[in-house]
Amino acid sequence: MSQHLSFDDQIQRNKIKSFFLIGIIFIFFIILGYIISLILDPSYFFVIMIFAIIFSMIYVVAGYYNSDRIALASVKAKKASHTEHRALYHAAEGMAIASGLPMPKLYIMESDEINAFASGRSPDKAVICFTTGALKKLDKQELEGVVAHEMSHIANYDIRFMTLTAVLIGMVSIIAQMFLRSLWFGSGGHDRDGRTQIIMIVIGIAFAILAPIAAQLVALSISRKREYVADATGVKFTRYPKGLANALKKIKEEHVPSNERKHRVAKAMAPLFISDPFKKKVQGLFSTHPPVEERIRRLEAM
Amino acid sequence: MILWIIGLLIVIALIFIVYYNRFVTLENRIDNSLSQIDVQLKKRSDLVPNLINSVKGYVKHERGVMSEVTKARKAFMSAKNFQSKVQKGAALQSALGSLFAIAENYPQLKANENFLHLQQELAAIEDKVAYARQHYNDSIMSYNNLTKKFPGITFASLYRRSAKKYLEILAEEKAVPKVSF
Numbered sequence: 001m002s003q004h005l006s007f008d009d010q011i012q013r014n015k016i017k018s019f020f021l022i023g024i025i026f027i028f029f030i031i032l033g034y035i036i037s038l039i040l041d042p043s044y045f046f047v048i049m050i051f052a053i054i055f056s057m058i059y060v061v062a063g064y065y066n067s068d069r070i071a072l073a074s075v076k077a078k079k080a081s082h083t084e085h086r087a088l089y090h091a092a093e094g095m096a097i098a099s100g101l102p103m104p105k106l107y108i109m110e111s112d113e114i115n116a117f118a119s120g121r122s123p124d125k126a127v128i129c130f131t132t133g134a135l136k137k138l139d140k141q142e143l144e145g146v147v148a149h150e151m152s153h154i155a156n157y158d159i160r161f162m163t164l165t166a167v168l169i170g171m172v173s174i175i176a177q178m179f180l181r182s183l184w185f186g187s188g189g190h191d192r193d194g195r196t197q198i199i200m201i202v203i204g205i206a207f208a209i210l211a212p213i214a215a216q217l218v219a220l221s222i223s224r225k226r227e228y229v230a231d232a233t234g235v236k237f238t239r240y241p242k243g244l245a246n247a248l249k250k251i252k253e254e255h256v257p258s259n260e261r262k263h264r265v266a267k268a269m270a271p272l273f274i275s276d277p278f279k280k281k282v283q284g285l286f287s288t289h290p291p292v293e294e295r296i297r298r299l300e301a302m
Numbered sequence: 303m304i305l306w307i308i309g310l311l312i313v314i315a316l317i318f319i320v321y322y323n324r325f326v327t328l329e330n331r332i333d334n335s336l337s338q339i340d341v342q343l344k345k346r347s348d349l350v351p352n353l354i355n356s357v358k359g360y361v362k363h364e365r366g367v368m369s370e371v372t373k374a375r376k377a378f379m380s381a382k383n384f385q386s387k388v389q390k391g392a393a394l395q396s397a398l399g400s401l402f403a404i405a406e407n408y409p410q411l412k413a414n415e416n417f418l419h420l421q422q423e424l425a426a427i428e429d430k431v432a433y434a435r436q437h438y439n440d441s442i443m444s445y446n447n448l449t450k451k452f453p454g455i456t457f458a459s460l461y462r463r464s465a466k467k468y469l470e471i472l473a474e475e476k477a478v479p480k481v482s483f
Contacts (some may be wrong), residue, residue, distance in 0.1 A: 090429070094434070097437060
């Protein structure tokens with residue numbers, strides 16, 4: 001029971017966190033609206049506020065309900081065919097049975113690199129996308145291991161949380177960009193006290209620069225932890241830790257020129273993948289994924 | 303004071319409802335995983351006639367094995383309860399195993415696309431049967447944990463729920479030689 005309880009806890013925590021994340025998005029917009037109104041003209045505070053709230057609501061709802069389509073479209077994924085990608089369907093059907101989850105929709109994205117991601121807002125709306133490279137290079141056990149890892153993200157409601165995170169980071173960076181650019185053109189109220197205005201602008205700039213970074217850091221630390229959990233849950237489905245461990249070894253060994261993969265994947269989507277599509281030599285605060293070596297070590301110790 | 307008592311009663315009622323629903327959810331999960339096993343076994347038996355058809359032309363001197371497979375399929379189709387379905391399904395799997403072992407001696411058959419396709423499908427079904435059984439036993443485990451641990455055990459006796467049996471690997475099945483496809 002303890003194991004089951006911990007997974008249930010994980011799911012519960014993810015649902016609560018998702019809820020808070022939506023709250024943070026709203027609060028962020030209200031603060032931002034307040035700052036903008038202070039800088040431009042305090043008398044417009046309520047008008048700007050109303051716009052900010054409406055905009056944030058539309059943004060969150062649209063991002064939430066279309067997350068899977070946005071994610072798939074941004075990597076130009078195509079639906080997997082039953083004849084051509086039969087091995088993938090077999091692996092996914094087996095894992096759907098082993099996990100007791102509904103069968104996810106399967107997609108393929110064109111890339112030589114071994115990678116995969118899951119998206120969607122709930123298990124019955126889930127999608128899993130594999131790269132063509134992964135289908136070519138992974139054998140049956142490895143493929144099952146990776147599918148199981150992605151199914152765990154679905155089972156643990158990670159996909160909902162990570163999708164919201166991606167929506168949040170995307171939004172915060174857009175707003176920050178817009179704000180910084182508007183400063184070049186904004187003239188501001190000349191009749192106001194110059195010093196307060198400068199202080200407000202400095203605060204605004206600091207906020208615009210720091211907010212996306214802070215949002216990203218929080219998201220990343222959470223993302224790294226849930227990869228380990230997904231690895232463990234995945235093994236619960238396959239009962240074969242070596243499959244995923246071998247797949248991770250293959251991922252570790254392959255070298256794809258970095259500039260080739262960069263334009264394929266939007267940065268905000270990195271936490272969704274099984275291995276970081278932007279992997280660098282240095283691991284640390286800014287990694288979406290824990291080091292592959294450590295994941296392999298933990299899998300082999302199971 | 304009265305408000306407090308009403309509040310307490312509501313909380314207690316909620317706990318009873320939550321536990322009742324938990325039993326029902328877990329029972330449904332067990333039923334669902336059971337039907338998954340059933341579906342896969344059925345799929346396997348449905349593929350057999352196609353397989354026999356594609357093999358027939360190539361394998362002339364091994365009538366015995368083919369009739370074994372056909373017989374095992376008939377036995378499976380006439381099985382009534384779940385326990386015997388699982389048993390007959392396992393027998394069918396082992397008969398198919400010997401058929402595939404013989405197919406190794408016929409290079410032309412092994413090159414036949416239709417045969418290869420069926421072989422892959424049947425191998426995948428075997429995996430799925432194994433995963434379905436695993437999920438069934440997992441579901442039984444969470445159900446049994448709920449009925450045997452405190453405080454679930456008190457609710458279990460209240461709702462007349464008792465621990466369920468795991469799906470055991472049958473003696474016959476254990477003896478099946480492992481055939482690698």
